[in-house]
Amino acid sequence: MADLSAVRADSLVKNFGDFRAVDGIDLHVRQGEIFGVLGPNGAGKTTMLRMLATLLPIDGGHAEIFGVDVRREPHRIRQLVGVTGQYASVDEDLTARENLWLFARLQGLTGTRAKTIAVELLERFGLQEAADRPLSQFSGGMRRRLDLASSLITRPPLIFLDEPTTGLDPRTRGQMWDTIRELVTDGSTILLTTQYLDEADQLADRVAVIDRGRKVAEDTPDALKTQVGDSTLQLNLADGSDTVLAANVVRRLLGEEPVLTPESGRMNIPLPDPNRAADVLIGLREAGLGISSVSVAKPTLDEVFLALTGHGADDEPQMEAAR
Amino acid sequence: MTTTSTMTTTPLTPRRIDPSAVVARTTARSSVQETWVQILAMARRALKKMRRKPEQFFDVLIQPLLFTAMFAFIFGGAISGSVSDYLPVLIPGILAQTALTVCMATGVQLREDMDKGVFDRFKSLPIARIAPLAGPMIADLIRYGLASVLTLVAGLAIGYRPGGGVLGCVGGIVLTVIAGWSLAWIFTWLGTMARSAQSVQGISMMIMFPLTFLSNAFVPAETLPGWLQAFVKVNPVSHVVSAVRDLFNDGAVTAEVGWAVIGCVVVVAVFAPLAVRSYSRKM
Numbered sequence: 001m002a003d004l005s006a007v008r009a010d011s012l013v014k015n016f017g018d019f020r021a022v023d024g025i026d027l028h029v030r031q032g033e034i035f036g037v038l039g040p041n042g043a044g045k046t047t048m049l050r051m052l053a054t055l056l057p058i059d060g061g062h063a064e065i066f067g068v069d070v071r072r073e074p075h076r077i078r079q080l081v082g083v084t085g086q087y088a089s090v091d092e093d094l095t096a097r098e099n100l101w102l103f104a105r106l107q108g109l110t111g112t113r114a115k116t117i118a119v120e121l122l123e124r125f126g127l128q129e130a131a132d133r134p135l136s137q138f139s140g141g142m143r144r145r146l147d148l149a150s151s152l153i154t155r156p157p158l159i160f161l162d163e164p165t166t167g168l169d170p171r172t173r174g175q176m177w178d179t180i181r182e183l184v185t186d187g188s189t190i191l192l193t194t195q196y197l198d199e200a201d202q203l204a205d206r207v208a209v210i211d212r213g214r215k216v217a218e219d220t221p222d223a224l225k226t227q228v229g230d231s232t233l234q235l236n237l238a239d240g241s242d243t244v245l246a247a248n249v250v251r252r253l254l255g256e257e258p259v260l261t262p263e264s265g266r267m268n269i270p271l272p273d274p275n276r277a278a279d280v281l282i283g284l285r286e287a288g289l290g291i292s293s294v295s296v297a298k299p300t301l302d303e304v305f306l307a308l309t310g311h312g313a314d315d316e317p318q319m320e321a322a323r
Numbered sequence: 324m325t326t327t328s329t330m331t332t333t334p335l336t337p338r339r340i341d342p343s344a345v346v347a348r349t350t351a352r353s354s355v356q357e358t359w360v361q362i363l364a365m366a367r368r369a370l371k372k373m374r375r376k377p378e379q380f381f382d383v384l385i386q387p388l389l390f391t392a393m394f395a396f397i398f399g400g401a402i403s404g405s406v407s408d409y410l411p412v413l414i415p416g417i418l419a420q421t422a423l424t425v426c427m428a429t430g431v432q433l434r435e436d437m438d439k440g441v442f443d444r445f446k447s448l449p450i451a452r453i454a455p456l457a458g459p460m461i462a463d464l465i466r467y468g469l470a471s472v473l474t475l476v477a478g479l480a481i482g483y484r485p486g487g488g489v490l491g492c493v494g495g496i497v498l499t500v501i502a503g504w505s506l507a508w509i510f511t512w513l514g515t516m517a518r519s520a521q522s523v524q525g526i527s528m529m530i531m532f533p534l535t536f537l538s539n540a541f542v543p544a545e546t547l548p549g550w551l552q553a554f555v556k557v558n559p560v561s562h563v564v565s566a567v568r569d570l571f572n573d574g575a576v577t578a579e580v581g582w583a584v585i586g587c588v589v590v591v592a593v594f595a596p597l598a599v600r601s602y603s604r605k606m
């Protein structure tokens with residue numbers, strides 16, 4: 001029992017008909033860490049999480065959670081994992097308090113204990129005023145919080161969060177981040193998925209990047225970012241037809257491959273060192289190429305993707321290719 | 324509606340979570356007692372929903388009243404010579420038909436419910452797979468009871484005088500409720516199998532009509548052609564109707580009551596496991 005892993009998955013596979021949504025993913029989450037799974041829409045994040053949570057049968061590979069076999073002992077796994085899905089899985093026809101009471105009773109808490117835990121969680125998640133209102137009056141952020149609260153009733157040692165902040169406004173997002181960090185100080189391990197590099201950066205100790213059902217990288221957020229460069233130079237050329245010439249200039253000066261959007265004359269250039277932005281600008285002027293706007297930004301998921309896979313996060317022919 | 328709120332930093336309980344201790348406490352499956360508590364919690368959820376959406380009682384309330392009056396005056400003369408002679412035959416038949424309608428609603432509502440996000444949570448919780456199915460069916464006992472009593476009251480209002488007295492009537496209603504609950508497992512199974520609530524509705528209709536009309540619910544079996552009689556005789560609905568007639572009209576616990584109960588047990592024994600299996604697979 002010296003193994004301190006929370007999740008250990010080897011070559012997980014999930015097929016939907018002919019389409020392989022998860023294609024041999026290995027995952028190793030250590031106890032007490034926040035592990036991020038980063039990937040664009042359709043990468044297979046939800047599918048992977050649902051397999052680990054016993055919500056989908058595992059088609060291939062092997063998975064253990066705290067040493068318990070996921071496929072063989074689903075009932076035990078369900079006692080170890082709190083699941084907060086991408087879409088709130090709470091009962092729309094009940095109030096927040098009734099939801100928490102129901103989930104507590106289902107998990108064997110006594111009637112009195114179910115009531116007190118509901119009160120505690122409502123308070124902890126700032127829902128006490130809305131406790132007895134129908135959920136139809138809840139905002140997206142409130143629903144997410146209730147959903148997360150529902151996953152914490154029995155204080156599970158492992159918590160799955162599927163895109164916990166997608167669709168939330170920045171302030172609510174920040175609050176959710178704080179809450180997630182608190183959960184770790186309680187001793188829980190967290191496996192979360194996200195489409196945002198900055199979210200993984202803010203929260204995760206380690207990140208796996210998933211693309212088309214495969215893991216393309218696994219590292220700390222800092223290491224991932226340095227693979228792409230600390231920042232990106234974003235240029236809009238005055239004349240869109242100049243993009244090829246401009247790209248040649250960049251390659252010669254920096255040895256980096258820019259991401260091009262020729263239709264809008266746009267160019268994103270990975271910058272290992274922000275100071276070299278000036279070199280590019282001077283180089284372009286010497287080549288007689290005009291610029292309409294320029295900015296330096298942190299790398300986006302798209303750039304991480306391009307660096308790791310050679311294709312952007314948005315061009316995704318995977319469904320079509322599979323059919 | 325604003326979302327002004329603060330998230331306080333009070334931990335749930337101060338102790339840190341120890342994963343290996345939690346693993347040691349896990350169980351391989353829910354015990355019988357745990358399952359029972361889960362079923363009751365699910366029943367309570369269903370009752371809360373019923374209270375919040377009383378319009379779902381509409382069919383339960385309207386159908387017995389409407390059908391009792393309609394069938395009595397349309398078929399009464401033709402089948403039994405007069406309305407008052409037909410009522411002892413008709414009322415138990417309507418009772419069975421109403422119970423089946425409620426059964427059908429059970430399946431349709433389960434399907435609708437299963438498509439909602441909360442079922443994802445039910446599946447991710449360590450609960451017995453039968454609880455989300457059996458819970459609503461317990462709450463439905465209220466509907467069967469209500470529908471049965473209303474049918475009887477409608478009959479009394481147009482002149483039905485059951486010879487079995489109060490005890491016979493109570494017995495007949497209890498039997499109807501048991502039968503309704505048992506037959507509902509067929510529709511629950513359909514609910515877990517079908518793709519949508521509409522298809523449950525469609526398939527249920529196709530099952531419900533033969534079950535009610537190819538029984539002795541509205542006409543004496545002897546008037547039917549031989550090949551139909553064969554089906555009518557094995558149809559559990561026929562036995563329930565005969566048993567309820569015996570209880571209502573004579574206050575007698577006859578062999579028919581025994582057959583009806585056996586029929587119900589068989590239906591539950593076959594369809595409850597089928598429903599649970601199909602529900603567990605739908606993940």
Ligand SMILES: Nc1ncnc2c1ncn2[C@@H]1O[C@H](COP(=O)(O)OP(=O)(O)O)[C@@H](O)[C@H]1O
Binds near residue numbers: 042045046047319
């Ligand atoms: N039930 C399903 N049937 C068929 N295809 C599915 C199903 N669920 C997901 N997919 C497909 O699998 C791929 C991965 O989906 P998903 O795991 O939801 O991705 P993500 O969560 O990373 O956005 C997508 O192409 C999606 O269309």
Ligand SMILES: [Mg+2]
Binds near residue numbers: 046047086163
């Ligand atoms: Mg997803």
